């Protein structure tokens with residue numbers, strides 16, 4: 194039996210900086226998970242993924258990451274995505290520094 | 294130390310120019326990521342969790358102050374002001390941008406450094422005892438032969454697409470500080486009837502299937518070394534499992550065929566290869582050896598040292614833990630701890646790197662070493678300079694007196710940086726170090742090695758830690774498995790798994806229970822943690838870990 198499709202976002206790393214990025218509804222890459230588009234339909238997600246993968250001159254390693262939709266936008270279901278969103282925990286470096 | 298010749302410089306310059314063009318073509322879209330990835334990996338450039346990561350080789354861990362200053366400059370100019378020294382005598386930069394990497398490589402080339410063969414299925418950076426050329430217990434300096442192997446293996450056409458990566462380590466002392474038993478080939482310099490030769494170990498390695506190397510040759514004459522290693526790699530290159538990444542390392546080949554079969558094949562290949570070696574390798578080795586000549590040691594009184602040792606408890610603690618015996622009695626080997634309590638093990642800021650470079654120039658005959666334990670060593674310091682050196686280190690936050698103690702932890706980058714990680718390593722190391730510093734138990738506990746890896750690849754050497762910690766992912770939650778009794782020295786041993794893992798917040802109390810069990814069970818302060826474990830086995834530690842009734846907690 195196929196598993197139910199759980200909500201996801203499209204994520205990758207920026208080609209030039211390596212930063213973690215997410216795809217927005219407008220099809221632009223953002224550094225902020227809160228701005229990412231939540232995909233709840235499997236067929237739609239597959240199409241969007243193909244589109245994203247075609248942007249190989251901007252991003253590297255595109256994939257779908259599991260999320261829980263909340264009022265503040267998508268929240269990671271796995272700690273790996275949580276760390277990718279935030280940056281390393283030993284320094285205030287990466288995205289967390291830029292946001293501060 | 295070794296200096297590049299014209300050929301070396303031209304080779305690196307050409308490689309860098311090639312890579313610069315490749316980066317440009319990736320950025321302008323003429324290369325796809327699939328085409329570019331192997332090219333960037335050939336130049337030590339990985340893509341990690343939050344950024345690119347550049348791995349730079351520090352051959353056999355040896356640097357001069359000029360090189361260290363360049364590492365600092367790179368950290369400041371193109372990274373976030375620090376670098377991470379690893380267990381394989383590399384430095385990793387965690388935040389370079391793709392566009393800048395060719396400039397970084399050019400800056401490295403100016404001081405005769407590079408990132409070639411720091412990735413990929415090739416012979417990787419050759420590592421050696423970090424006390425090489427200085428240790429009182431040394432039979433011979435392992436670096437000339439490590440350099441010979443580096444020259445032979447770099448860009449060796451036959452060995453660029455091996456079944457898997459291949460790691461070689463060399464020790465020149467019977468007290469093995471290079472973890473030779475956990476390398477694909479481990480070389481131990483030995484002496485027999487006044488003649489220098491090599492004991493050759495093969496098939497050691499950590500990772501998913503940890504194995505201790507087996508003796509392939511008990512005593513190999515010096516002239517046979519290079520053809521013999523070439524024969525060994527050639528045999529594995531043919532036999533190695535290319536069908537299965539997990540079975541591709543030479544340790545599996547040795548395990549599957551048996552050491553006798555491998556030895557017979559190596560001997561046969563060696564007999565074929567040997568005549569093709571004209572002896573020029575021996576001439577080269579002599580030339581290399583001349584470049585590793587010891588500095589001109591000073592003689593002079595050491596009463597500054599003895600006076601400071603008697604009067605200054607801080608200095609005494611530093612001297613007791615961070616100094617090692619030098620072959621010249623008036624000299625000492627100084628290990629600078631990159632493990633200040635709460636710091637990230639192995640990280641040094643640009644300022645700290647520059648200070649260490651200055652101190653090496655001023656007090657250390659311009660030599661620095663990087664240890665596999667992620668510390669920095671000044672191998673030759675006259676004892677009379679030690680008090681001044683200590684003061685300078687302390688002012689820069691580099692005077693921590695904890696070498697070999699519970700906070701001198703090896704930790705891989707783990708999930709804070711590494712794309713392969715299943716859990717974090719660094720915060721665990723930070724927590725343990727801070728906690729035992731707070732308990733003021735560190736010196737009481739004495740020698741103990743904690744080693745942490747963020748996944749089964751074992752970059753943090755957890756298998757050979759007295760206490761090994763392996764980070765895992767248990768249904769989306771960080772979980773940590775503990776092993777006990779591992780040893781990385783000449784009688785290396787893989788640690789024993791204690792039982793079920795611990796959640797991140799349960800781990801520190803678990804480590805504390807192990808340590809208290811040791812303190813309660815040991816036959817006095819002379820008996821180290823490892824010795825106690827070897828005497829008693831797992832039982833009391835397992836009880837302390839899992840049996841609610843057994844409580845050794847400090848009352």
Ligand code: HEM
Pocket residue numbers: 339341346378379380381385457475476497498499500501542704705706710711712713750751752753754
């Ligand atoms: C962050 C980027 C890194 C990546 C992607 C990486 C990847 C790997 C992989 C895949 C293995 C397993 C290889 C095998 O068994 O076939 C491995 C092993 C190892 N790595 Fe790393 N590693 C990284 C960083 C480090 C660091 C920072 C260190 C030192 C602190 C290190 C030192 C080692 C060592 C000592 C081993 C065990 C070697 C062996 O016996 O097989 N690596 N690494």
Ligand code: SF4
Pocket residue numbers: 705706707708711712713714715746747748749750751752753
């Ligand atoms: S052990 Fe795993 S997590 Fe740690 S550096 Fe190696 S590959 Fe990364």
